[in-house]
Amino acid sequence: MQDIAAPSDEIAQLPPADADLVRARSALGEFELTVCSDGTYLLDGGAMFGVVPKPLWQKRIAADAENRILLGLNTVVVRTGRHTVLIETGIGNKQSPKMQQIHSNQALLPSSLAAAGIRPEEVDIVINTHLHFDHCGWNTTLHPDGTVTPTFPNARYFAHAGEVAHGHLQLDRDRVSYLSPNYDPLVESGQMTLLDDATVLAGGNICPGISVELFPGHTAHMMAVHIAPPSPAESRPSASDAPHACYIGDLIPTAHHLDPTWVMGYDLDPLRCIEERKRFYGRAIPKRWLVLFTHDHQTPMAHISLNDKGKPVVVGDAARL
Numbered sequence: 001m002q003d004i005a006a007p008s009d010e011i012a013q014l015p016p017a018d019a020d021l022v023r024a025r026s027a028l029g030e031f032e033l034t035v036c037s038d039g040t041y042l043l044d045g046g047a048m049f050g051v052v053p054k055p056l057w058q059k060r061i062a063a064d065a066e067n068r069i070l071l072g073l074n075t076v077v078v079r080t081g082r083h084t085v086l087i088e089t090g091i092g093n094k095q096s097p098k099m100q101q102i103h104s105n106q107a108l109l110p111s112s113l114a115a116a117g118i119r120p121e122e123v124d125i126v127i128n129t130h131l132h133f134d135h136c137g138w139n140t141t142l143h144p145d146g147t148v149t150p151t152f153p154n155a156r157y158f159a160h161a162g163e164v165a166h167g168h169l170q171l172d173r174d175r176v177s178y179l180s181p182n183y184d185p186l187v188e189s190g191q192m193t194l195l196d197d198a199t200v201l202a203g204g205n206i207c208p209g210i211s212v213e214l215f216p217g218h219t220a221h222m223m224a225v226h227i228a229p230p231s232p233a234e235s236r237p238s239a240s241d242a243p244h245a246c247y248i249g250d251l252i253p254t255a256h257h258l259d260p261t262w263v264m265g266y267d268l269d270p271l272r273c274i275e276e277r278k279r280f281y282g283r284a285i286p287k288r289w290l291v292l293f294t295h296d297h298q299t300p301m302a303h304i305s306l307n308d309k310g311k312p313v314v315v316g317d318a319a320r321l
């Protein structure tokens, strides 16, 4: 069971200065994980919990007077020794004043990375699980003169080609979620590599120890990111003990969404989400994966187990600062 959030009138007023800039750190084999943050934002609680009745979800997380709940924007930085890898880049600074007012987001990722001692120039790989506005916003930076430049000038960016294609369709259902300045300039310059299904199904290797895997449902081409440091042959642990973390993206946005049926109203294919969550738990629980949550400000990483009713639950917060 997670902590119940603060009383509703305190949630919306959470001052940005109070948000911890670095949310968690953890060693994973030879790799170092740091959870940075673009701050928090507010989304409708009903949309976040789909058909789950409010009397049930509000036991887990409180809503404010406008039925909004406080969510995080977690960016995971993986230092592998050879590469500095960024997973997701938050909302960024391209929101219109109206949207920024609605979401109450704070655009803190540059400050968060600085607080963690990570310079934008040293990031050499950026991975987006999908291209919704709250996952790739700091891929690029909007300047006062209206120009947009890559935030991480030396990085190769990776996203799924199907996400770019879907964003370009500008469908009535989800066009507000796809802001092309977050990715089009990178695709046009060749700085973003677009992955196809065949590449991902063939292993989805990005660099040694980092790979992507399709977990469709939230969108048709959403990818999780696996972090599995290679271990020296002489000390190779058994498969169940090998250090492994997984950034599961919006398949399971927060630790409050662990029940396989507690999918979001935003999910394009909720039935597929339920099946993909079960597939994920079938590996993540027995192999004791460290699960990294994209939108959980309080619990950015945790191990998962089954309770006595067979439901997945957090077994304990890992390495919270």
Ligand SMILES: [Zn+2]
Residues within 6 Å of the ligand: 130, 132, 218, 250
């Ligand atoms: Zn999303």
